[in-house]
Amino acid sequence: MPETSLSNRTIDVYIRRYNPERDARPRWQRFTLAVARGMTVLDGLHRIREEQDPTVVFRYSCRMSVCGSCAMLINGRPALACNTQIADVASERLTLAPLPNFDIIKDLVPDLAPLFQKHRAVQPYIQRADMEEVEKPTGEFYQSPKELERYLQFAYCIKCGSCMAGCPTLAADPEYPGPMPLAQAYRYSADSRDSGFDERKVQAGASHGVFRCHYAGECSNVCPKGVDPARALQLMKRELVLDYLRLRRKRCPASVLRVPGEARRNPDVPAPPPYTV
Amino acid sequence: MASSTKHYPNRLGIVGWLLGGRWGLERYMYTLHRVTGLGILFYFVLHILVTSTRALGAEWWEGAMVRVGHPIFKIGEFLVFAAFVIHGLNGIRLIAIELGWAVGKAEEPVYPYRSSLHVQRPVLIGVMIVAAVFLALGGWDFLQVTH
Ligand code: HEM
Numbered sequence A: 001m002p003e004t005s006l007s008n009r010t011i012d013v014y015i016r017r018y019n020p021e022r023d024a025r026p027r028w029q030r031f032t033l034a035v036a037r038g039m040t041v042l043d044g045l046h047r048i049r050e051e052q053d054p055t056v057v058f059r060y061s062c063r064m065s066v067c068g069s070c071a072m073l074i075n076g077r078p079a080l081a082c083n084t085q086i087a088d089v090a091s092e093r094l095t096l097a098p099l100p101n102f103d104i105i106k107d108l109v110p111d112l113a114p115l116f117q118k119h120r121a122v123q124p125y126i127q128r129a130d131m132e133e134v135e136k137p138t139g140e141f142y143q144s145p146k147e148l149e150r151y152l153q154f155a156y157c158i159k160c161g162s163c164m165a166g167c168p169t170l171a172a173d174p175e176y177p178g179p180m181p182l183a184q185a186y187r188y189s190a191d192s193r194d195s196g197f198d199e200r201k202v203q204a205g206a207s208h209g210v211f212r213c214h215y216a217g218e219c220s221n222v223c224p225k226g227v228d229p230a231r232a233l234q235l236m237k238r239e240l241v242l243d244y245l246r247l248r249r250k251r252c253p254a255s256v257l258r259v260p261g262e263a264r265r266n267p268d269v270p271a272p273p274p275y276t277v
Numbered sequence B: 001m002a003s004s005t006k007h008y009p010n011r012l013g014i015v016g017w018l019l020g021g022r023w024g025l026e027r028y029m030y031t032l033h034r035v036t037g038l039g040i041l042f043y044f045v046l047h048i049l050v051t052s053t054r055a056l057g058a059e060w061w062e063g064a065m066v067r068v069g070h071p072i073f074k075i076g077e078f079l080v081f082a083a084f085v086i087h088g089l090n091g092i093r094l095i096a097i098e099l100g101w102a103v104g105k106a107e108e109p110v111y112p113y114r115s116s117l118h119v120q121r122p123v124l125i126g127v128m129i130v131a132a133v134f135l136a137l138g139g140w141d142f143l144q145v146t147h
C-alpha cells in the first residue's frame, strides 16, 4: 500500500448511516476529520463521536484485531477498523459502510447472527466416540507439530465476517454457508483429535455446500488474519471427493498422551496450578 | 435482546455476484468461467436448433445455412471458439485447485500474508498464456476462412 504522508491532515469521512426508527433506507453523511499520526479508522470514528456526532453507531471491543467486532467496508473493502491506519487507505476521502451480505442493525453495525448460526451448523468442535474424555479430561490428546500445522492457520479465524462480505457466491445465494463456516468445517475435520468428518460432511457436501465455491478467492484477499478460507474450502472439497470415491484415509482420533507413572517430581520445581477445565 | 425494530436487508444479490469485490485476478476468472460456460451452452442449443432444420427438408436447411453465413455469425463463431478455449483451459485449472493440488498446504500466517491465491497464480498465468496462443492461432484461421 502506498504510504501517504503522516503529517496532520484533514480528510472527508463519508459514513453510511441507518437508523431503523427514522430512516427508510441508509444514507451517506459527511464528516471532516483531522487525521492524527497513527490514527486507525476506529480511532477516527471515536473522534467523530466525541467531537461531532455522538449518534454514530459502530461495534468494537478489543481494538486489537482479536475480537472480530469491528469489521466494516473501508473504502469499499472489508477490513477491521481497529487494524487499518487511515493514512494507509485514504489521503482525502474515507468511506465507511457496514459489511454487506448481512442485514444492517444500525449505521455501521451488521447483524452477524446468520454467520453464527451457519457456524454452529457445521459442528465446529472436536467430536469423537469417547466424549467423556473431552468433557472430563484425564490428560492431553497427543498431537505432533505437523498435525497441528494441518489446521492451525484456519484456527486463527476471529469470525469477523469480512470474508462473508467479500464472497460473490454468498452475495447471490443466502443458503450458501459461506467461507467462514466452511473453513471451520475443514479446520475441525483436519484436526487429528477429531473424528466428526462424517457428521460435518452432510452440511459441507450439501447442494448449497462447499461445491458452490468457485474460487473467486476474495475471502482470502480480505481476511485480516491470514486464515486463507479459500484454501480450507478447496481442501474440504478434496476430502469430500476422496470420501465419495472411498479413498479417504480413515484415521483413529489421537489418544490421550499417558504421562510416565513412575516419574517423581523434582522437589525444586513447584507443582503446576490445578486444572481449570 | 429481541429487537422490535427492523433490520435493513443489505445482501448484494446478483449485482454483487457480478460487481462485488474484484480485488484479485481470480475474481474475474470466476465471472468469466460462468459467462463462457453459459455462452457455450447457448451456442450448443442454437447449434441443435439450426442443424435440426435439416429434418424439416432440404429448403429449410439451405435457408438456415444462408442465414448463418452472415458475417455476424462468423464473429459469433469466433466468440464461441474463444469461450471454449478459455473455459476449457480455466476448467483444468479449477479442477487442479478444487482437488487441492494447486492451493498448497496450510501454513502459519505471517504478515504480509501469502495465500493459496499466490500458490495457484503461476497456473493461472500459464492458462492465460496458452489461451492467448490458441486465440491467436484461431483468430488467424478465422481471418483466412472469412477472406
Ligand atoms: C474442455 C471442456 C470443458 C472443461 C474442462 C470444463 C470444465 C468446467 C469446470 C471444472 C467447471 C466447474 C467450475 C467450478 O467449479 O468453479 C465448469 C462449469 C461449467 N461449465 Fe464447463 N467445461 C468444459 C466444457 C463445457 C461446455 C462444452 C459447456 C457448455 C455446454 C460448459 C458449461 C459450463 C457451465 C454452464 C458451467 C457452470 C459455471 C459455473 O457454475 O460457474 N462447459 N466447467
Ligand code: SF4
Binding pocket: A156, A157, A158, A159, A160, A161, A162, A163, A164, A179, A180, A183, A219, A222, A223, A224, A225, A226, A227, A228, A229
Ligand atoms: S476467515 Fe478471516 S475474514 Fe473470515 S471470519 Fe475468519 S478472520 Fe474474518
Ligand code: FES
Binding pocket: A059, A060, A061, A062, A063, A064, A065, A066, A067, A068, A069, A070, A071, A080, A081, A082, A083
Ligand atoms: S475491535 Fe476487536 S477486532 Fe477490531
